[in-house]
Amino acid sequence: SQTIHQWPATLVQPVGSPLSLECTVEGTSNPNLYWYRQAAGRGLQLLFYSVGIGQISSEVPQNLSASRPQDRQFILSSKKLLLSDSGFYLCARSRGLNTEAFFGQGTRLTVV
Amino acid sequence: RKEVEQDPGPFNVPEGATVAFNCTYSNSASQSFFWYRQDCRKEPKLLMSVYSSGNEDGRFTAQLNRASQYISLLIRDSKLSDSATYLCVVSTPTGAGNQFYFGTGTSLTVIP
Numbered sequence: 001s002q003t004i005h006q007w008p009a010t011l012v013q014p015v016g017s018p019l020s021l022e023c024t025v026e027g028t029s030n031p032n033l034y035w036y037r038q039a040a041g042r043g044l045q046l047l048f049y050s051v052g053i054g055q056i057s058s059e060v061p062q063n064l065s066a067s068r069p070q071d072r073q074f075i076l077s078s079k080k081l082l083l084s085d086s087g088f089y090l091c092a093r094s095r096g097l098n099t100e101a102f103f104g105q106g107t108r109l110t111v112v
Numbered sequence: 113r114k115e116v117e118q119d120p121g122p123f124n125v126p127e128g129a130t131v132a133f134n135c136t137y138s139n140s141a142s143q144s145f146f147w148y149r150q151d152c153r154k155e156p157k158l159l160m161s162v163y164s165s166g167n168e169d170g171r172f173t174a175q176l177n178r179a180s181q182y183i184s185l186l187i188r189d190s191k192l193s194d195s196a197t198y199l200c201v202v203s204t205p206t207g208a209g210n211q212f213y214f215g216t217g218t219s220l221t222v223i224p
Contacts, residue, residue: 043199044156044214046211046213051208051209092212094203094210097205098143098203100144100158101158101201104155
C-alpha cells in the first residue's frame with residue numbers, strides 16, 4: 001500500500017526558532033509531493049510542490065523553504081519562525097495528473 | 113478570483129435528510145475534480161472523484177458540469193457520522209506536474 005508519514009504530530013516552537021518538518025512516502029516512486037498549510041478555520045494554502053528530486057516550486061513568498069533530497073522525502077524548513085507560521089501543515093502526494101492526492105496526518109504547529 | 117469557491121455553510125440538517133453542496137471553479141484548464149472530507153483537526157480524506165458522467169457511491173452522488181464549471185455533491189439519508197467539512201478540489205496542470213486547489217470547505221452537522 002502507499003502510505004505517507006509526517007512527524008511530529010504536534011509542535012510548539014518559540015518565535016525566531018528554526019523549523020524542520022519531514023514527510024516520507026512509501027510504496028510509490030517518483031510521486032508529486034506537496035506542502036499545504038491550513039490556518040485555523042481557513043482553507044488549505046499550497047506552499048510548495050515538487051515533481052522530482054531537487055525540483056521545488058514555491059507558491060507563496062514567505063520565510064519557509066522546502067527541499068526534496070530523495071525521491072520519497074520532502075522537507076519543510078524555516079530559519080526563523082514567525083507567529084503567523086502557526087497552523088496545520090499537511091504533506092500530500094499524488095501519482096500525477098488526473099490522480100487524487102493523499103495526505104499525511106499533518107503537523108499542528110503553534111508558534112509562541 | 114479564487115480558483116475554487118464553495119458555500120461555507122454551515123449546514124445543519126436532521127438525520128435522514130438529503131443535503132446538496134455546490135462548488136464552482138475558475139480555470140477551464142482544470143482536468144480532475146474531487147470531493148474530500150475533513151474531520152475536525154484531521155487531514156482531508158478523499159471521498160470521491162467526480163466525472164462528467166456523474167458518479168455514485170452509496171448515499172453519495174457527485175456531478176460535474178464542465179460547461180458551467182460547476183461541481184456538486186449530494187448526500188442522501190444523512191447519518192450522524194456524515195458531520196464533517198466537505199472540500200471541493202480541482203486539479204489543474206501546470207508547467208511541471210499538476211496543482212490541487214481546495215475550496216474553503218462546507219461545514220455539515222447532522223442533528224439527531
